[in-house]
Amino acid sequence: MTRVIGVISGKGGVGKTTVVANLGAIFAQKYKKDVVIVDCNVSTSHLGLYLGMYYTPITLNQVLTGDAEIEEAMYEYHVSGLRVIPSSLSYSDLKGVDIARLKSTIKKLFGKVDIVLLDGAPGLGREALATVRASDEVLLINTPFVPSTMDIMKCHQVATEIGAKPLGVILNMVGKEKYEMTPKEVEELIELPVISNIPMDKNVLRSLALKMPVVLFSPGSRSSKEFSKLAAHLLEEKYEPDGWVYNLMKLFRPKSKK
Ligand SMILES: Nc1ncnc2c1ncn2[C@@H]1O[C@H](COP(=O)(O)OP(=O)(O)O)[C@@H](O)[C@H]1O
Numbered sequence: 001m002t003r004v005i006g007v008i009s010g011k012g013g014v015g016k017t018t019v020v021a022n023l024g025a026i027f028a029q030k031y032k033k034d035v036v037i038v039d040c041n042v043s044t045s046h047l048g049l050y051l052g053m054y055y056t057p058i059t060l061n062q063v064l065t066g067d068a069e070i071e072e073a074m075y076e077y078h079v080s081g082l083r084v085i086p087s088s089l090s091y092s093d094l095k096g097v098d099i100a101r102l103k104s105t106i107k108k109l110f111g112k113v114d115i116v117l118l119d120g121a122p123g124l125g126r127e128a129l130a131t132v133r134a135s136d137e138v139l140l141i142n143t144p145f146v147p148s149t150m151d152i153m154k155c156h157q158v159a160t161e162i163g164a165k166p167l168g169v170i171l172n173m174v175g176k177e178k179y180e181m182t183p184k185e186v187e188e189l190i191e192l193p194v195i196s197n198i199p200m201d202k203n204v205l206r207s208l209a210l211k212m213p214v215v216l217f218s219p220g221s222r223s224s225k226e227f228s229k230l231a232a233h234l235l236e237e238k239y240e241p242d243g244w245v246y247n248l249m250k251l252f253r254p255k256s257k258k
Pocket residue numbers: 009011012013014015016017018019046172173174198199200201202204205208223
């Protein structure tokens with residue numbers, strides 16, 4: 001069965017694209033899942049940029065105008081086999097794009113892949129709601145601050161109304177500062193569990209400059225470990241730490257007697 005998970009938020013800049021790129025990479029590389037990540041933020045698309053994919057002659061835009069099939073807009077990113085459907089970087093390619101076609105477009109992937117991750121547009125406008133409508137489940141991306149949390153409350157309500165199952169809140173860019181909201185405070189306001197706390201980590205910005213997900217660039221970093229834990233949680237797998245420190249430790253671990 002194909003899982004379609006929308007990654008959404010009310011506020012922009014909270015980490016949706018980062019979460020999509022990193023979860024996609026872990027699902028594909030570590031769990032050997034057949035994964036497609038889709039840039040559904042067609043008006044201000046970033047997913048392709050985050051992965052260094054600048055030359056993509058066919059994009060989601062042409063699929064949404066009816067000029068291409070979804071398979072034609074799919075590109076392999078990495079040896080792991082992660083596949084990406086980018087949106088166009090060109091303003092002129094927005095002409096004729098019908099975002100209402102997103103749901104039927106994504107449906108064409110049903111039964112063909114294991115997981116589809118949708119990188120949503122922020123807010124509650126047409127573009128953002130199209131992602132919720134195309135999703136069976138949603139991840140709500142938040143930061144530990146009041147404004148984004150208030151917006152997430154609305155996203156939760158909208159997702160419930162549309163019938164997309166909220167999987168929980170991901171608190172991103174957590175600094176554990178006194179002025180930040182705690183996960184408990186967020187949970188009480190939104191009435192959903194906080195399923196991941198991803199730290200504010202410079203490695204995420206370094207990885208962006210190198211155009212690769214932090215989980216591939218720096219698997220041992222604090223943010224990568226949290227992304228790995230989150231991926232295991234979403235797949236209902238046991239979390240196994242990775243990264244070079246862990247692999248080194250494994251080499252020296254005494255072998256168990258049979
Ligand atoms: N955990 C993090 N630590 C540091 N920087 C982050 C983290 N998560 C995201 N960022 C940075 O924040 C910016 C916005 O993230 P992005 O994923 O584009 O948000 P959105 O898709 O919600 O607009 C990017 O520059 C990204 O590299």
